Amino acid sequence: MNKVLMKGNEAVCEAAIRAGCRYFFGYPITPQNEIPEYMSKVMPENGGVFLQAESEVAAINMVYGAVGAGGRVMTSSSSPGMSLKQEGISYIAGAELPCVIVNMMRGGPGLGSIQPGQADYFQSTRGGGNGDYRHIVYAPASIQEMVDLTMEAFDIADLYRIPVLVLGDGMIGQMMEAVEFKSIKPIELPDKDWITDGTKEIRQPRIINSLYLDPDELYAHNLRLEKKHALIESREVRFETQGLENAEVVCVAYGTTSRVVKNAIEELEAEGIKVGIIRPITLWPFPDKAFDEISDTTKALLTVEMSMGQMIDDVKIASKGRWPVHFYGKSGGLVPTPTGVKESVKKIMGGK
Template identity: 60%
Template sequence: MAEKLLMKGNEVIAEAALRAGCRHYFGYPITPQTEVAHYMAKAMPKINGTFVQAESEVAAINMVYGAAAAGARVLTSSSSPGVSLKQEGISYIAGAELPAVLVNIVRCGPGLGGILPAQCDYFQSVKGGGHGDYKNVVLAPSSVQELYELTVEAFNISDKYRILTIILGDGMLGQMMEAVEFKDKEDIYQDDKKWACTGTKMERESNDVTSIYIQPEVLENHNLKLQAKYKKIEENETRVETYNCENADIIVTAYGTVARIVKNVIKMAEKEGIKVGLIRPISLWPFPTAAFEKYAETPKAFLSVELSAGQMVEDVRLAVNGKRPVHFYGRMGGMIPSQKEVLDKIKEILNK
């Protein structure tokens, strides 16, 4: 029988990672995600796992590199400024094709910012963030239940493609408590990881894990290999929710907790005779372009609602490809848009 518990979002991430087979956690405390580390600090000794509070975020991400290179399922978590410090290591992980999971419970910025909810790390997450031509898979849950499910899925995707997968949430999602239904047994992707550095025991050739390729021809071929992998991920791992989009007057797009606000706006608009659809990207990369292409000519316009100055809206405009106007409404600094604000923006667009 499935287990149902009332838990905080950050703690659910940690529990999901454990259920997914993660036995190594390296991190550094920063709000509003610190409970992930707290949970792991208590849990890992009980299961003969590894918990290290590193001396810095830079150290933590390099410990992730080492554990992943040895074939371990490994997790790190942080919040916006901490993730910025990890970017060099993230690029090295991408270059070495190592599977790992990183959680970013976003705080508002720029700079140190504050611990209130924000989505201002979208560019950093989906456009690489560090140096070089690389991608990370980015998953954006909108509920504590999805935090559990997508964290497990993140480990599976990472192992399947040897890629870093990011769970992108915000302070509201990380701190809220909701009922979560856990499975009795997780569906874990099985990979023998014959490429890992585990010691040869004189039974095989040694493995090398590196992102250093000095010869330009070799480095270009490595990059071409990475780009082919990213194309395969785009074909197979796109995740999206579409809701009420058929014959919609306007389609709103939002991700994470903001999408929950939009669903209530849809109910409010319906009472006033306005049909509002929702496209909720669950994978921010790969971006669900096909969903926007499908409905590109259905509404009068699109509206991207975000906790930022307008970041995902650029990908929406690319996906719609000029077939309809794409508008933007955002709040920053930890401010959350009200349902009335979003509905008023919808009315303003439709009345033009």
């Protein structure tokens, strides 16, 4: 048996190392401190670089530099720290560079709390920085899935030259589960013919930049990005569905919250109430097409989040008004409960 019991924060590091990540820049913040701790030990053992930056802003700009030189690079933080990184992420997306970013979300706004949260959905999916950019967002629900997605994230980032955000929360970071590090199917990647690793006097200099002073040039760049985003939307959507057929209510939940919902669904089924679930694995691109699988007889949708309701916007967009969309959530570091989900479902069904 090749399974090991690991904390989410440590497992995500191990996955990154195994995917060839050799540069990590970060700054401590709870609840993801085991990430820099683990990286500080394991990176040097693997011939890589671990560097604790003087701030999150510095760390993300170190990422910008290191990916520009062709490295496989990761940084991590938690909510308030992620806010600080947004400028750098916009620059990296603007310069079309690949990197992997981990956010173990905590309560907000501001410094919020150190307990788990999912209130960075808007920041993660709407572009927390300036400008017309997107980046891929993976939302794993188990440590095994986080490991698998993180290993793939580096390839996907390279393939599209785009940042990939692995979005967890304090719970998945702190908890331990059994994981197995499986080798992933390598995908064919284009040559990195854009990196600035020195001309060695045999080629023209390359420039990595996100500044386009000529409006026509910037517009052309925006159109190119838009085309890339459309390609990603057509190819990289991931989701899981369960029990949609004949479901009276369909829940939509991602990450750890989806596990709470699954408990509630099991309990409701025992009471004779059929509830299905759509679990987005990519938050961007959002799995709009999953909603086409919902049956016409379904009465309503219920979005469950560890926030005051953010993904609900995407659920409304994706479901195109075909069903009423309800919300149940908790925030502030509190976790939605199966009982809360059950009560919401019953309320929707008219107190049955």
